Amino acid sequence: MKRKLSVLLATASVLAVSACGGGSPSGGNGDGGGETSGGSGGGGDLTPITVGVIPIVDTAPIWLGEEKGFFEEEGLDLELQTTSGGAAAVPGVVSGDFDCAFGNVVSIMVAADQGLNLKFVTNGASSAGMENDGFSAVVVNEDSPIKSPADLAGKKVSVNNLSNIGDTTISHVVEEDGGDPSKINFVEVGFPDAPAALANGQVDAAWILEPFLSSALKDGARVISYNFYETHPNLDIAGYFTSNENMESDPETVEKFRAAMTRSLEYAQENPQEVRDIVGTYTEIDEQLRSEMVLPEYRAEFNREATELLGNAAAKYGTVSEPPNLDEILP
Template identity: 40%
Template sequence: MRSHTPAVLLALPLLALAACAATPAEDPDDGGAAAEDGPAELTAITVGAMPIVDTAALHLGIAEGVFAEHGLEVDVVQAQGGAAIVPAVASGQHEFGFSNVISLLQARERGIDLQIVSPASASSGDTSADLSAILTMPGSGISEPADLAGRSVAVNTSANIGEVMVRTLVAEDADPEDVDFIELPFPDMPAQLVAGRVDAVWITEPFLTLARDRGAEVVVFDYATIDPEMMIDAYITTDAYAAEHPEVVAAFSAAMADSLELATAQPEAARAAVAGYTEIDPEVLERLSMPRFPPELNVASLELMAELAHAAGVLDDPGVAAELVP
């Protein structure tokens, strides 16, 4: 199985502004100094996010006061997917939002003027235990990605990151056009796989662990196999908001960088933070695989994802990757 060379990390330009991150809301005539008669007022922002392990650094940073230190009061609005988050950011309902990289590339190609302001999470790089995998049941006859040709594979959303991962791996030894993709919500996948209604599933944590508890077997951990440094998702804002509020965007980027570093330095704290915004059983939470939380934007990984999406037929112009980086 071929693996792509790990990408060289390139710093997100906005993170260079961390030292001049947005100050708390103040009287414009006070020369920028905080009021002496009380604590400075925080700038309120909303962030559209998903209740998954990928957003652990955001929640850890909020809980530990990192965003407050950067002058921000964060209201996290939970959504089930990027299909709801991206339009909310584009319309100005949320100042910032979270989504997987493929969805962001597709949105930019459709003319939605988004830009990445911080990475969110990345593959653990462990090809024996990552947060995403293709699973099947014992006796299915599927032992490698090429065996998926002519079989049914469940993905949570058609023409998105799961399908790109499956097509990329199948294409190495078979024709991905022969794969029958079926849309299923992640929570339904374990039962449908065990019942034999699909031959395999592309699935992420915590449902990956739940499916394995019911006897499912790993065919391949896709993220880590394709690119051990793969950036999975990111936080975004609009070009217009960034132009109008550069100090707030700089503050958010700096706060996320600090939060990602905190999650990296304290992985068990990041894992524990997940319990605060999900309903994952504590025993399952202790066993599931967590992502990495690199504080720098992996531009090479973003470009690779664009190329993979193009090859999979879900993105026309891989050049839009450059448009997502301010």
């Protein structure tokens, strides 16, 4: 796959586009240290492809697919390169360091809003699709006077990145509950640090994903909102994207990657124990916590209705300047 791309925006602007996390390799964002994991060894007629991934639960299917040989069977020599978070994923694809990368849906909406020509190849992780799914939640201390999402108005609420999927979905849920989202004071706190920030009173509420959510609840935190599910029961969170230039110049490799990822996602969805096992090979999440954490749903297809709702919310709350054209960013 060609990786000669033009940098469409200054690096500083691109770095503002971030995905779901930005912390340790055991959860929401992963520092990864730029480590790589070679695929099939590059023999034969395999086409090399480099994919940037955050080492979190959401990306388990691609690690599992690599282990099962799905990419090699599709003719690809896969190299996984861990990133420090979504802030590195978008510029990595733009610069050509990555052929594809994993990033959340709102990040790609923001990138498109800034003039970057990026498009999803396939979905990657979605809300668990059940009430109180436990995958993503806004939590408060047990003795907090906050009782409902509307009560978050006027309070300090942590999200891992500002102007992204966290504050967008929380704002939507607060307004649906009758509160004023414009009065929420969102502050950036990485997922690994959010439970402590909440317990110490640095924030009034914290948005946390697994595996940190399970730990926070064990320590006495109380859920105010399952913000992903309450935005839409089948909300798509993140997927694998590339540049339009790659789509046009090397469609065969893109299709091979799509096919291998589809197999990987389907296999992960059908084999949750293998997902929990593979997560232990590229994160520091211990076996006990892996056995208890709620997994996202893994599916290749996007729910267009849910993505449109998310895009409209992103525009409404100022994350993007206008609702995104989904035909430009979805497969």
